[in-house]
Amino acid sequence: MTTSQPPLFQTQDLCISQQNKTLCQQLNLTVYPGQSIAILGQNGSGKSTLLHTLQGLHQADHGEIHLSGQALSKWTGRGVAQRVGLLLQQVKDEMPSRVDDFAMLGRLPHSRFWKSDSEQDRNIVAKALSVTDLSGMSARDVESLSGGERQRLAIAMLLAQDPDLYLLDEPGNHLDIAHQISLMTLLHQHIKSMAKAMIFATHDMNLAARFADKVLLLNTDGSYLFGLRDDILSESSLSDVYGHPVRQAQTDTDYPVFFPG
Numbered sequence: 001m002t003t004s005q006p007p008l009f010q011t012q013d014l015c016i017s018q019q020n021k022t023l024c025q026q027l028n029l030t031v032y033p034g035q036s037i038a039i040l041g042q043n044g045s046g047k048s049t050l051l052h053t054l055q056g057l058h059q060a061d062h063g064e065i066h067l068s069g070q071a072l073s074k075w076t077g078r079g080v081a082q083r084v085g086l087l088l089q090q091v092k093d094e095m096p097s098r099v100d101d102f103a104m105l106g107r108l109p110h111s112r113f114w115k116s117d118s119e120q121d122r123n124i125v126a127k128a129l130s131v132t133d134l135s136g137m138s139a140r141d142v143e144s145l146s147g148g149e150r151q152r153l154a155i156a157m158l159l160a161q162d163p164d165l166y167l168l169d170e171p172g173n174h175l176d177i178a179h180q181i182s183l184m185t186l187l188h189q190h191i192k193s194m195a196k197a198m199i200f201a202t203h204d205m206n207l208a209a210r211f212a213d214k215v216l217l218l219n220t221d222g223s224y225l226f227g228l229r230d231d232i233l234s235e236s237s238l239s240d241v242y243g244h245p246v247r248q249a250q251t252d253t254d255y256p257v258f259f260p261g
């Protein structure tokens, strides 16, 4: 991780609400290339709404969002789609489509409408399907996939999109532990080696502890804690944010491990 480069992404005094319910007050986030940020908070605390706001899908009440030094509102939709990718928590019902054609949709922000898929596009999609363990299913219909396979396909499409900033809403949803760890490791290594960044919302304290450099704890009143993982994650801060006791396990891992008390 380097902080000598300019930030990839920044929010200044961001305030977000839904139907008059305050979700985020005066949020100041700075994300540098190579950084991984986890968002933790109770159900309904605003994790998904925040991710949607960071991609421009939800309008903030107040504050600024900057992507690569320019206000998000100044980028074209295509410019945002080339730079920011969002993994939704719930994938809407897909149209009937082959798995590889569906993953190819990730290349849309980079393609010219009068050109068909290039060999480079096809190679990128083939690689995305391979690393998500879907190569053997590329000719299958999306509708025939299991929940975990659909989640891997959504991640494959995102990898094909190749954004600078990955916004991931519950990336571990539906995944068995082997795929959870392998895909989070893959994304983590990818953003480190390619100077990209990711912000992921999760209910898994241990995915956050293992894969985040920084953590945002969102409280239900819109207040928050944000900082380096080891400054933020503790038995008391997690117990406070969840309203339930959380204990830290004694382990020899280089990341903390927590469990509900």
Ligand SMILES: Nc1ncnc2c1ncn2[C@@H]1O[C@H](COP(=O)(O)OP(=O)(O)OP(=O)(O)O)[C@@H](O)[C@H]1O
Pocket (backbone or CB within 6 Å): 018, 019, 021, 023, 041, 042, 043, 044, 045, 046, 047, 048, 049, 050
């Ligand atoms: N379109 C909407 N209209 C009205 N209220 C909404 C809408 N979308 C979200 N909300 C409300 O905003 C609050 C935050 O929702 P959000 O989905 O961002 O929370 P979350 O932290 O991601 O929750 P979870 O952990 O359950 O996924 C919730 O109270 C939710 O009911």
